[in-house]
Amino acid sequence: MKNYVFVLFFPLFSLLAHPAWGHGPHEHGVARLNVALEGQRLSIELDSPLANLLSFEHAPRTDPQRNEVRAMAARLRRAETLFVPSGAAACHLASAALESENLPGNLLDSAASSSARPDDAQAGDEKTNAAEHADLEGAFVFQCDKPEALARIDVRLFGAFPALREIEVQFVVHGRQGAIALTPKSSVLEW
Numbered sequence: 001m002k003n004y005v006f007v008l009f010f011p012l013f014s015l016l017a018h019p020a021w022g023h024g025p026h027e028h029g030v031a032r033l034n035v036a037l038e039g040q041r042l043s044i045e046l047d048s049p050l051a052n053l054l055s056f057e058h059a060p061r062t063d064p065q066r067n068e069v070r071a072m073a074a075r076l077r078r079a080e081t082l083f084v085p086s087g088a089a090a091c092h093l094a095s096a097a098l099e100s101e102n103l104p105g106n107l108l109d110s111a112a113s114s115s116a117r118p119d120d121a122q123a124g125d126e127k128t129n130a131a132e133h134a135d136l137e138g139a140f141v142f143q144c145d146k147p148e149a150l151a152r153i154d155v156r157l158f159g160a161f162p163a164l165r166e167i168e169v170q171f172v173v174h175g176r177q178g179a180i181a182l183t184p185k186s187s188v189l190e191w
């Protein structure tokens, strides 16, 4: 029933709202995806409570916690293995950016730039007692050689992050707008 209501009313709501999700309600187990194909550019925005991706939501305080953040970030940056577009569309990951108010940027960046933002580590530590809950925002851009062949995206986040049980997706693809809820048993986005 919940999903039915969501699908029924979201298109009306989305006409009024900003197309991006922004910060939705923070519900553990649930994440949001915003998918848009514009020309050859396929952009995927992820907004998820950190609890879906890590065993904690506060700023990391120990080396094991920092390592957990690095591993989570490395997994998400391999976005071509988490969001698998139709092969015929020939999409290639062009960029992946991660951000969270409770996580230092140098732990989220690729290893190559891990020393480039020393101030972030301190900023993250200072926020240890800040928000009890926090989200992670990911922005992933794919370049598709044959965007007209993009028929589906296999979303494999559930396998990578078992705490995740539902992904609420909004998409604008081929001039069509829609919303769908993905689950571990039904994780392919099709339009």
Ligand SMILES: [Zn+2]
Binding pocket: 026, 028, 049, 050, 051, 057, 132, 133, 134
């Ligand atoms: Zn939380």
